[in-house]
Amino acid sequence: MSIKDTAQAWIDEHIGELLDWHTHIWELAEPAWREFDSQAWYVRRLREEGFEVEDGSGGMPTAFSARWSNGPGPRLLTYAEYDAVPGNSQAATTHEEPRGELSRFAPGHTDPHSALGISTLAGLLATKHAMTTHGITGTLLYTGEPAEKMHGSKVVHGLRGYYDEADAIVSFHPFYMLPLCNTARWDTQCGAYYSKVYSFLCDEPETWQLSSADPHSPIPASHSAARAPGANLALTQMLTSSRSMLDSMLPATGGWSFTDAILTDGQATADNLPQRVARVQFSWRTPDIEMAEHVLAVLDRNATAAAMMAHCSVEERWVARSRPGRTNHVLAQALYDNLAEVGPPVYGFEAVALAQEVQRNLGVEVSEKPFLPETERLIEPQEAERQLREQMPAWQRNWTSDDYVEMSHYAPLVRFYVSRPALASAPGAGPYPGWVMNALGGMPELIAPTILTAGKTISGTFLDLFTSPDVLAQVKEEYESRIAEEPMPALLPADFAAPIDLPWPDYRVDRGSGRRCW
Structure with missing residues (x-):
């Protein structure tokens, strides 16, 4: 044999x-x-x-x-x-x-x-x-x-x-x-394939609007006070702004794709408190690295803007970056x-x-x-x-x-x-x-x-x-x-x-x- x-x-x-x-x-x-x-x-x-x-x-x-x-x-x-x-x-x-x-x-x-x-x-x-x-x-x-x-x-x-x-x-x-x-x-x-998670963190909600604080309340953000927008708003702003900019991110031809996923920790219930964390993952496939880098620059700018709007900070974490x-x-x-x-x-x-x-x-x-x-x-x-x-x-x-x-x-x-x-x-x-x-x-x-x-x-x-x-x-x-x-x-x-x-x-x-x- x-x-x-x-x-x-x-x-x-x-x-x-x-x-x-x-x-x-x-x-x-x-x-x-x-x-x-x-x-x-x-x-x-x-x-x-x-x-x-x-x-x-x-x-x-x-x-x-x-x-x-x-x-x-x-x-x-x-x-x-x-x-x-x-x-x-x-x-x-x-x-x-x-x-x-x-x-x-x-x-x-x-x-x-x-x-x-x-x-x-x-x-x-x-x-x-x-x-x-x-x-x-x-x-x-x-x-x-x-x-x-x-x-x-x-x-x-x-x-x-x-x-x-x-x-x-x-x-x-x-x-x-x-x-x-x-x-x-x-x-x-x-x-090329890039994938990145943007985590929006609302760690200082009490500094959103100091003039509304109630001195008689034991809680910095009482139910009657104006509260920080929170992480969910940052996530939705990031998601909608990035999705609406797709035509400006990449050309109409060339075989590319852009996908997103929302990771779900920290969002078990709805309460009258700012959401502390919200995470969104974006993944994009492009024919070459130059196109992938252009998308990355747009997403990074959008993340900064979304965090500022919602009184959050943003953390960025790479999942993959392939040639x-x-x-x-x-x-x-x-x-x-x-x-x-x-x-x-x-x-x-x-x-x-x-x-x-x-x-x-x-x-x-x-x-x-x-x-x-x-x-x-x-x-x-x-x-x-x-x-x-x-x-x-x-x-x-x-x-x-x-x-x-x-x-x-x-x-x-x-x-x-x-x-x-x-x-x-x-x-x-x-x-x-x-x-x-x-x-x-x-x-x-x-x-x-x-x-x-x-x-x-x-x-x-x-x-x-x-x-x-x-x-x-x-x-x-x-x-x-x-x-x-x-x-x-x-x-x-x-x-x-x-x-x-x-x-x-x-x-x-x-x-x-x-x-x-x-």
């Missing part, structure tokens, strides 16, 4: 376990910076497989860094993600329903990162098995990356040197937009060759039946072939690039946003995609509701093709790099030349700490029953 056949056979033989593992992570569905059970599962699993694991790497409790070595040789890295998204609780069923007794606003896996992590773990363990069986030397590196939805951990791991020893990195994501389905990125990588990605043609071609050898995902009878049941429950015409045709087809990186460029202005170099970009500044990296189950739109019916893709991603019969294809592609690529020193030398030569042509220093200081202490959404566990509540 060849080296790659050995790895692929391991994945085929262990697909039942891999799907059980996937279901476990998918059901946990823990949101950003709060993936405690998911991370603990990975740490235990990797230690049982013989890896040395640093628990809580980079000062992040829900991150990890693992390594396994079979002697001198190349050092290759891939990673797991496992954060879910608040407001997307969905059971692995063919109708809309939250998981268990949770609120529908609890987190759920959307992309799904559960499949991302288990797919890369499958490739990692299959490679280890083949290396042991065939006596191949080298080192496997594997990192746990929390809070991907906020570009959380990779910027920190990068600044702390966790990627420095890697000779190459394989970055995987389940497909989420065409034409990037069953392919590798070529020239157009993801762009656009670097491409590597040699590595992308090497990976795609392996993907072509494995072939695209194939959805069997059981998967088709489940997809048809979803259509039936939605009152959509049931189709013989319910899946998006592209999910079962390969597209060469160069052709995907051509189609991608048709959608973009000629000046735009980068498109969308994902935090793998930070890793590409520390080692050669390839970004690839394998389809996750997605239904083709029925004629005249419009797009499916969001819960459909979330539900399909949790069904073992439907997610198995993603894990099989991605895992085998990763193991094949790793084994090629371990056994083909000339290819790896070309990968590194291209990486060094691109660094020299366009230096791009980190955007945050080396001692930047992840904002794990902010009041991010979380589960509450009942001490008596152990039940998780949102």
Whole structure:
């Protein structure tokens, strides 16, 4: 049996376990910076497989860094993600329903990162098995990356040197937009991503209007006195002013986005007192750093003005500040060759039946072939690039946003995609509701093709790099030349700490029953 056949056979033989593992992570569905059970599962699993694991790497409790070595040789890295998204609780069923007794606003896996992590773990363990069986030397590196939805951990791991020893990195994501389905990125990588939390603090409400103070009241701000506007006003002023200025922040073209979230500590009740704290997070995706910096300057000015209006001070906290990605043609071609050898995902009878049941429950015409045709087809990186460029202005170099970009500044990296189950739109019916893709991603019969294809592609690529020193030398030569042509220093200081202490959404566990509540 060849080296790659050995790895692929391991994945085929262990697909039942891999799907059980996937279901476990998918059901946990823990949101950003709060993936405690998911991370603990990975740490235990990797230690049982013989890896040395640093628990809580980079000062992040829900991150990890693992390594396994079979002697001198190349050092290759891939990673797991496992954060879910608040407001997307969905059971692995063919109708809309939250998981268990949770609120529908609890987190759920959307992309799904559960499949991302288990797919890369499958490739990692299959490679280890083949290396042991065939006596191949080298080192496997594997990192746990929390809070991907906020570009959380990779910027920190990068600044702390966790990627420095890697000779190459394989970055995987389940497909989420065409034409990037069953392919590798070529020239157009993801762009810049900035995310920042502005906290408005009303710590001196008594100094708002001294003339209204009642000398007979024991409370500086009595119910009858004029009171400071408070933190909520600052937040709403910041939110509305920034939203109303979007046209002045960025051009009308270029593929950018601007989102916000309100963090909820300190606002449990309404009382006749100034709100002491209010926090708003802004995140923006842009094709380049110059555009991202322009948005930042506007937001910083707005925050200062909003705080002054509401008699507050403002604290600023970075969540992420990511550079656009670097491409590597040699590595992308090497990976795609392996993907072509494995072939695209194939959805069997059981998967088709489940997809048809979803259509039936939605009152959509049931189709013989319910899946998006592209999910079962390969597209060469160069052709995907051509189609991608048709959608973009000629000046735009980068498109969308994902935090793998930070890793590409520390080692050669390839970004690839394998389809996750997605239904083709029925004629005249419009797009499916969001819960459909979330539900399909949790069904073992439907997610198995993603894990099989991605895992085998990763193991094949790793084994090629371990056994083909000339290819790896070309990968590194291209990486060094691109660094020299366009230096791009980190955007945050080396001692930047992840904002794990902010009041991010979380589960509450009942001490008596152990039940998780949102």
